[in-house]
Amino acid sequence: MIPDTPKGAVPYRSTMRCPMSKRHFSPEFRLEAARLVLDANYSTAQACEAMGVGPTALRRWVEQLRQERGGLTPETAKAMTAGQQQIQALHAKIRKLEMEKEILKKATALLMSDSLDR
Numbered sequence: 001m002i003p004d005t006p007k008g009a010v011p012y013r014s015t016m017r018c019p020m021s022k023r024h025f026s027p028e029f030r031l032e033a034a035r036l037v038l039d040a041n042y043s044t045a046q047a048c049e050a051m052g053v054g055p056t057a058l059r060r061w062v063e064q065l066r067q068e069r070g071g072l073t074p075e076t077a078k079a080m081t082a083g084q085q086q087i088q089a090l091h092a093k094i095r096k097l098e099m100e101k102e103i104l105k106k107a108t109a110l111l112m113s114d115s116l117d118r
Helices: 027-038 044-051 055-069 082-117
Strands: none
Touching: 027 044, 027 055, 044 055
C-alpha cells in the first residue's frame, strides 16, 4: 500500500499520464536540421543530438528537403526553402481568387435572375 493513499485507491500518477505537448518548429529550424544531414554529412543520430529533436521528425524533414530540392512542393507540410514557400503562397492566393470568382459568378446570376423577374 502506498502511504497517504486510501485503501483500494490508485494514486493519481500511476493512472494518469501527462500527454507530451506537441512541439512546433519553424521552417528555418527544420531547414537547418535537415541541412546538417544532407550538406554537413552529419548522421541522423548526430543531427538529432545537436538539434535536440527526435529521429522520426528529422528523417521527415530530410526527405521533405530532398523533395523540395527536386522541385516538388509539399502538399500538407510548410515548405522549408524560400522558393517552395513562395510557390505555396501563390497557390493559396490562386485558391482564394478562384473562390472569390465563384462567389461573384453566383452573385451576378442571382442579381440577373432577380432583375428579370421584375
